Amino acid sequence: MAGPLSHVRVLDLSRVLAGPWAGQNLADLGAEVIKVERPKVGDDSRAFGPPWVRDGQGRETRDSAYFTSANRGKKSITVNVAKPQGQELVRALARECDVLIENYKHGDLARYGLGYDDLRVVNPRLVYCSVTGFGQTGPYRERPGYDFMIQGMGGMMSVTGEPDGAPGGGPQRAGVPIADIITGMYASIAICAALANRAQTGQGQHLDLALLDSQIALLAYQNTNYFSTGKPPGRIGNLHPNIVPYQPFKTSDGEVIVACGNDNLFRKFCEAAGRPELAQDPRFATNGKRVENRVEMTRVIQEFFARKTTAEWLELLESAGVPNGPINNIAQVFEEPQVKARGVKIELEHTAAGKLPLVASPMRFSGTPLDYRLPPPLLGEHTDEVLRGLLGKSDAQIAQLRSEGIL
Numbered sequence: 001m002a003g004p005l006s007h008v009r010v011l012d013l014s015r016v017l018a019g020p021w022a023g024q025n026l027a028d029l030g031a032e033v034i035k036v037e038r039p040k041v042g043d044d045s046r047a048f049g050p051p052w053v054r055d056g057q058g059r060e061t062r063d064s065a066y067f068t069s070a071n072r073g074k075k076s077i078t079v080n081v082a083k084p085q086g087q088e089l090v091r092a093l094a095r096e097c098d099v100l101i102e103n104y105k106h107g108d109l110a111r112y113g114l115g116y117d118d119l120r121v122v123n124p125r126l127v128y129c130s131v132t133g134f135g136q137t138g139p140y141r142e143r144p145g146y147d148f149m150i151q152g153m154g155g156m157m158s159v160t161g162e163p164d165g166a167p168g169g170g171p172q173r174a175g176v177p178i179a180d181i182i183t184g185m186y187a188s189i190a191i192c193a194a195l196a197n198r199a200q201t202g203q204g205q206h207l208d209l210a211l212l213d214s215q216i217a218l219l220a221y222q223n224t225n226y227f228s229t230g231k232p233p234g235r236i237g238n239l240h241p242n243i244v245p246y247q248p249f250k251t252s253d254g255e256v257i258v259a260c261g262n263d264n265l266f267r268k269f270c271e272a273a274g275r276p277e278l279a280q281d282p283r284f285a286t287n288g289k290r291v292e293n294r295v296e297m298t299r300v301i302q303e304f305f306a307r308k309t310t311a312e313w314l315e316l317l318e319s320a321g322v323p324n325g326p327i328n329n330i331a332q333v334f335e336e337p338q339v340k341a342r343g344v345k346i347e348l349e350h351t352a353a354g355k356l357p358l359v360a361s362p363m364r365f366s367g368t369p370l371d372y373r374l375p376p377p378l379l380g381e382h383t384d385e386v387l388r389g390l391l392g393k394s395d396a397q398i399a400q401l402r403s404e405g406i407l
Contacts, residue, residue: 003030
């Protein structure tokens with residue numbers, strides 16, 4: 001069956017990660033996504049290697065593994081938007097599309113006659129999504145924004161990592177560009193909401209997504225902890241600021257994460273560990289007391305935890321219904337029986353690489369299951385197809401545009 005957005009066509013003028021992540025989400029949901037790239041160069045992230053995608057003979061291709069993570073399901077065309085003829089092509093494509101995603105600096109596309117106010121004239125139904133570092137308003141709106149700096153500026157690094165003075169202490173960025181990714185996710189939600197609104201009103205609108213806004217929103221309870229206390233939360237490593245025990249403990253041969261999200265789970269944990277009296281100890285009987293007495297609680301648990309192996313603890317806690325898990329590396333992740341059963345790893349036939357392993361969307365639908373039709377595209381792989389099929393360009397016209405450096 002067709003995906004839930006199979007009736008939607010998207011023009012993706014974004015590059016690197018935040019915008020492309022939103023475009024990939026829409027492609028996974030069934031939308032036709034046309035990715036507009038610079039001739040000869042393409043999306044900056046095509047060059048973010050090594051590692052590089054390899055072909056069937058093990059030879060490196062032009063595209064990075066990074067690029068393939070955010071561009072599944074798209075058609076790639078090359079258009080030089082700095083030239084008037086290229087701008088006219090983009091306007092013509094926008095006329096035929098439901099959604100446009102862009103992550104140019106504030107005002108850049110308007111200089112080319114491709115801003116929202118320009119394109120709403122040719123297509124009043126267009127949902128135009130701008131993704132920038134700081135948004136379309138405010139004193140920082142013209143600044144460029146990159147994930148790492150946003151993680152620092154937006155507070156994420158202030159709560160990530162070991163405390164100052166501890167071994168390895170100091171601010172840490174997340175292991176993936178979390179500001180980019182969460183902005184792409186918020187953009188996906190906003191686009192779907194705007195499409196739903198358009199179904200009622202017939203009108204498109206301009207969506208303004210900022211990395212800084214999204215990063216701050218992602219701090220969730222760390223924000224409200226600050227609002228409640230007036231004290232900025234600090235870094236506490238792998239501990240949880242509001243729940244104890246909710247952390248890894250060293251076993252005799254590794255580590256296991258224990259997540260006792262309520263007092264009942266803590267009682268089950270204590271019984272499984274052979275220490276039921278801990279749940280009755282006034283210092284530990286409630287989560288609030290355990291947070292107050294975190295250091296002593298951790299010391300007591302760690303003492304008996306080290307007496308068993310990781311495998312023994314995993315089996316013991318699982319049988320007791322206590323949330324737990326190992327700390328896997330990524331290779332181990334894909335060996336987990338649950339991950340295999342859910343079909344998280346997929347393979348698509350790539351034009352240059354042959355079978356290309358990728359990660360499936362976590363969105364699952366009972367009535368409109370997702371269908372991964374297209375692999376990450378080669379640069380300009382679909383230029384002729386799109387211009388011919390969508391804009392009615394002849395082969396001679398396409399050849400002329402290419403000879404003039406427009407494509």
